[in-house]
Amino acid sequence: MDIFRLKTNISVFLLCFLLSSSFSLVKAQTTYISAQSGNWPTGSTWIGGVAPGAGDNAIIKDGHTVRLTTGGTGTFINDLTIEAGGVLDADNKEMNINGKFIVDGTYTSFDPSAQDLNFNGDTLGGTGTIAVNKPTSYFIFGTNTKVLPSAHLNVFGHIRIASGVTVTNHGMIEVSGELNGQNATSTWTNDAGSTVEAANLLMSTGVLNASASGNTVVYVQQADQAVKTPSASTYYNLTISGSGIKNTSSDLIINNDLTISSGTLNSNGNSLQIKGNWINAGDFTEGTGTITFNGTIDQSITNASGEVFYNLTVNKSSGSLILNNDVNVSGTLTMTSGVISAGTGVLILGTSTATTGTLSRTGGIIAGSFRRWINSTGTFLFPVGTSSNYHPLNITLNGLNSGGTLTSKFNESVPGNTGLPLFDNPDSVFNTFVDGYWELNKADGFNLGGANNYNITLDGTGFTAFTIDGSTRVLTRADAGSAWLAQGTHLSPVGNVARRNTLTTLSAHYAFGDTTNCYPPSTSAITGLNEVCTGTSGVSYSVTNNPPNTYNWIITGGTQASG
Template sequence: MSSNWVTNGNWDRNPGSQNGQQIYIVEGPTTYTNAPVISSTPSFSRGIDGIVVSEGGVLTMNSGTVTVDAEFAVIGGGTFIMNGGTLNISGDMGIYDNGSSMTFNGGTVNIDGDFVLGRDNADFPDGASGQTTITIAGATFNCGDLVFDDNTGDTHQLIISGGGLYTDGDVRSAGEDVNITISGGGVLDIDGDLDMTGGNDNLTMTNGSLFLTGDWDNDGTTTLSGGEIEFIGSSNQSISNSNGGETFYNLTIDNSSGNVSLNDSIIITNRLDLTDGLIIGNGNSVTIVDNATVINASSSSYVDGDINKIGNEAFSFPTGDGAFYNPIGISAPSSATDMFRAQYFRGDPQGLLGLLFSLIDAVVRISDAESWEVDRLVGTSSVAITLNYNTLGDYTGSIGVADLSDLRVARYDDGDTEWHDEGNASTTGNTTLGTVTSPPLSAFSPFTLGFVTYPLPVELMEFNLRAIGNQARIEWGTSSEINNNHFILQRTLDGKNIIDISTIPSKAEGGNSTESIQYAYTDLIDYTDVAYYRLIQVDHDGTSKTYPFEALKVSPSLSLQSKEAKVYPNPVEDGVFRLEIAHEGELDFRFISMEGKIHRLKAIKLGSQSYGLEIMDQVDKGIYLLSIFDRTSGKQLSTQRVLIK
């Protein structure tokens, strides 16, 4: 045939007159003078069942659209060159035999089936075994699985130097070695697993990008001196390389809904980008070599396991445990070959690590929330340790910090089984979020936050007294609470006879809070001149702190425990009681809890000085105040204590 692909008369059999076509491009390379070229869309009235480029044949596609209803194969030393256009293949695309090649410089390839590097169709003959080459230099190539097949004993070299190969499935070995080179702006996007377990597999990257949504399983060799490898799955992924672990140049973890688990250790030689998702060590390690960096670590992305750092630069280990992130830092070692290891543990160090709770030096207490293990694996450098704390956010739940000067780096010594004060060379931040750094240390083991004073269980901001009518309003506020169970409010008139007038539970969840909380109580003024009030704060373990008395002076006219009013029965058991009061006018009533809450009352006048009262709200047992007012003048006439049983 001549080189005009779309002219029916140039074909040995007219494509427009046959019901389905299997097109073979066959010619010896020494006599080839009219290789077919596709430069526009064929107008065949019948579809093309398949295309086979064989025995030194050459097919070039520059533009147009060609649709193949079955398979497209390059075998027996054939060559396919694509510079543009669109090639749609309903079946598989395959290549095998020594000298066969495919080059994709431009255009788009859409394969509904798989891209098979090997003999996929037994009806096609098998030629001489050897090397095949597939080069993607600028095209967009879409396929199902990318399969390296060993049916013919060939070896296949896939080179992606531009454009991209995008799979809807795995890149895998079916027994043949996987050989992939990515360079320039080339992209390999795998919507599935990368399985290089066929033997002498090789992945080489000098630039470009590899995206993976599934698992990385490699028993071969990787030579990664550039480019980006990104784990972008939406479910859990894993990394495996049984030949001593995997080495990455640039690795990005960006898994929006899962984590990346290590079945073997990994090494980072340039950059680890922790964008989203955790790295779960499973007993394996992440090693960051000299001059390599870690960026973007946060509560959304960190390493749950061992991290090793080689080099002589200061480093913050992106450590976390489970749902908790808390990094630890070291100052710069003196040698580029020194190696340090760090891991974070969430929980009480004594119970979690089985460490004895003995304290020496100035440390009087340590964090019961977390600890870090730091070891010097190689070298002799002394380094400063920087611990992070955050009582609110990303690091989640470090022990409360009351004063930065109180902070210490505490180290556990396996020899004497005691926690040592390693000092406070500097701090940053505030009592909610910050760091504490030790002087340079030469001994390493578990570390945690230490403190040289005991905290106040409750920080009392204010304690105010005021008279409102015939009621004493007691108000107080706390700025923080630790292990607080309740308050006891006491009163005395003479400084000798002290009575408990109420027990008020802590409003802090679990008795712990770093935010301000307000409390209030209302007492009946049934005294004249002056009364004294004070608080006793009680911890969950029964430890208490007693605050000083404060005085409230009142006018004798405010003492309204009137003798001309009587409530009965008192205590009240069913919410109904009677009031007798020596007053002829119409009355209003207010029924108030000791915390100041007003409850509804229903009043029925039984006589000129007698009322029937019913509590309309459901109320708890306790003491309440019944305030009685003249309706016309609004004057308060009396206040009576009512006990509800």
């Protein structure tokens, strides 16, 4: 009987223990919702009349302000949600959150004696405000944390990332104070599509990962600010804002856009590689570094006041570098590959006759205007052309009265036949090549001098109007309204390069002249209907063949039966 009672007591004890354990587990997941404004430990503040415990979850509703009153190590909670319009006033007390932290309202500790906000959970989100007012207190990330993609949080005060902890940002965080690590093992990672705005030090201690596609790092301090060198020295989007000078301390790679919205970016002689667009509405101090554009898509440079670089390198395997304004290179312009599309702007090499700059070209084309400062005799390359063909102009100055600038451009338009035919011993020149013409304009005090002359070479690669042969001439005119002249001395072309010596007219236009055809090339319209009804067949089209012209036929929604 005693043994039976003992077994019964043990069974009852185990049952009670299991029930107690189950109750504890359920209780640990209890969510408490604020009923009204009040102090955190006061039961009447919460629906049900009981304050949440350390293992519970809490929700502060719209219109309610809940105030912390527990000193020492502070208040503990698992998940904490502050709804829009809700306020958690930490006053001068410490807060500890060990689960999910969602702030659509306000967490505030605007008190001179504000204490730390310790976050040891794994998820941060919301679109509200977190404020830790005291300069020596922090919003501390104590464990690895993910910031939700939907987050757009404003943090007033400092953020500290604990040793060995990684915060991965998928949303948008704006920080008014420092965002810093405890030591070199602390990490902030901007994931794809995320944004962090830093108004003070950004990971001056620790690691910054900022290369993920679509992410943006913005430096917004209203004073001088250091630009962090991220892992692999790589940003995706880098934005400079605020005021003062934002200083780089090493070479950087920008995998997409560099934007200077306001303030000044000082590269301090360091180099920048840009794979996207350059947008400058502030100031850039170029120092002696090199700006390299090496993206594989179209890129652009925008500065309404005109951009100035020390060294500029263009190395594009595809796409164009589009100049939306003038761009000036005071040091070395290096052209490795790719098209520089100047548009209505001008690419300028040098800043004066004292600083003429250096051109180093192994590939690439300037489609548009290229200006060079020149202060001596010698040969000068203008690597101009179109987006598809390279038509460089080389000028050799045999004498020079005073230096200045020469600006060249290849115009892909018909040069006209004004002044033709003309005799250039022993041939008559009947037509210009309709493929285009060059112009070369002097300015800024450039004066060849009445007793001096120059030689010129022009590359007609890709020209199809006539055959370039030994009699192909270089013709000259003063401007678009003048007649073509056979000035200077003819030299036979070398390949597709036509040559002329002892020219004297500057500014001038240049075109290729043909001596073999009395009539210019002609074209004829394609005959036939622009549109054909569905089911129709046997519709014919024709064009008169005028070699060397070619025609492209584009058929949409039908098939070519013959021809």
